[in-house]
Amino acid sequence: MRISDRRTIIVVDRPQFARKSTVAKIAALRSDFHVRLDAAKSKTMTITGLDREILLALNAFGGGNDTLWEFANNSLFRGFPVFFSLVALWFASEQPERRGRMLAGLLGVCLATMLSIWSQFHTAVHIRPILDPAIPLDTVIPRTPWDRTNSFPSDTATLFFSLAALVFVEKRSAGLFCFVWVALIVAIPRVIVGLHYPSDILGSFVLGPAVVFILAALPYPKRLFEHALTWFEGRLYIVHALLFIFLADAFDLFPSLQALGKVLARSLHS
Structure with a gap:
């Protein structure tokens, strides 16, 4: 009887114990999720705050310096x-392999620049600092309306980092x-005058070179351009x-390409 009673007790209590265990696990998972979510939010706020602090520190260094901006914005x-190196490397060797690889890389430059501009039009990471009245900036750039209010990533920095x-x-x-x-002449000055946050520049530094390295390493684009160069040999x-x-x-x-893109965009929407 004792054994039977014990077995009966075990059979009766096991589902209750299982239910309590499951509820406890769900509660623990829910608690852990909220802890992780709060930590992620806190981390995001910390990164955003750091982004702003670096921006203001660099802006205080020379945001109102006309000479600095004129040098940085001089084509x-x-x-x-960068362009001297590209032309010199192109003519330094007539090997189809090098030139095919360089043409594949230039295709990557175009794609990376297009992606950065697309991102500025179609994503909302953060507003351009110079357009945010809450940020006290000293800048030589007039705070006039822009066609792209989002500034992530910098298309100018993407282009030059790609090259x-x-x-x-x-x-x-x-x-x-x-x-x-x-970094010193093109990217950082754009943060100094308030056109971009530091994270915009970091995004450009990742996006541009990544696309170029991938296309320059893939065999098919290189071979395609090599065949084209062979066909144009004479x-x-x-x-x-x-x-x-x-x-x-x-x-x-790319002012001409940007102008053509805007014309095409307007024609598609009309």
Whole structure:
């Protein structure tokens, strides 16, 4: 009887124990989820606060300095080392492998720049600092309306970091110099005057080189361009002319392509 009673007790109590255990586990999981969610929110607020602090510190350094911005925004000054390196590397070797790889990398430059502009139009990470009246900025840039209120990531920094990555693929020493040049002359001044947050620049530094490295490493784009160069072997002046037009437009941040894109966007919406 005792054994039977014990067995009966076990049979009766087991479901109740299981239910209590399940409820306890669910409560523990729910509590853990809320703890993790609060931690994530706190971390996000910390990162946002740090982003703003760095922006204000750099802006206080020279946000109202006209000379600094004129140098940083001068197309010849900011672009000379990067574009000089690209042209020099193109003509330094006539091997189809190198030129095919460089053309694949230039395709990556276009894609990365287009992605950064698309992101500014279609995502809402944060408003451009210069357009936020809550941020006390000292800047030489007039606070006029922009067609892109979102500033993540910087399309200018994406373009130049992408080009520096292409130089790095072909010659590491020159590429490292170009990366430092772009960071100091192109990217950081855009934070100083309030056009971008530091996180916008970091996003550009990740996006641009990543796309270029991937396309320069994939075999198919390189082979495609190599075959095209072989086909134009007796007419390379056409390739050089197209490359010149591309670099000339890229030298000033693709103004022609951006204008055409806006015209196409308006025609599609009308």
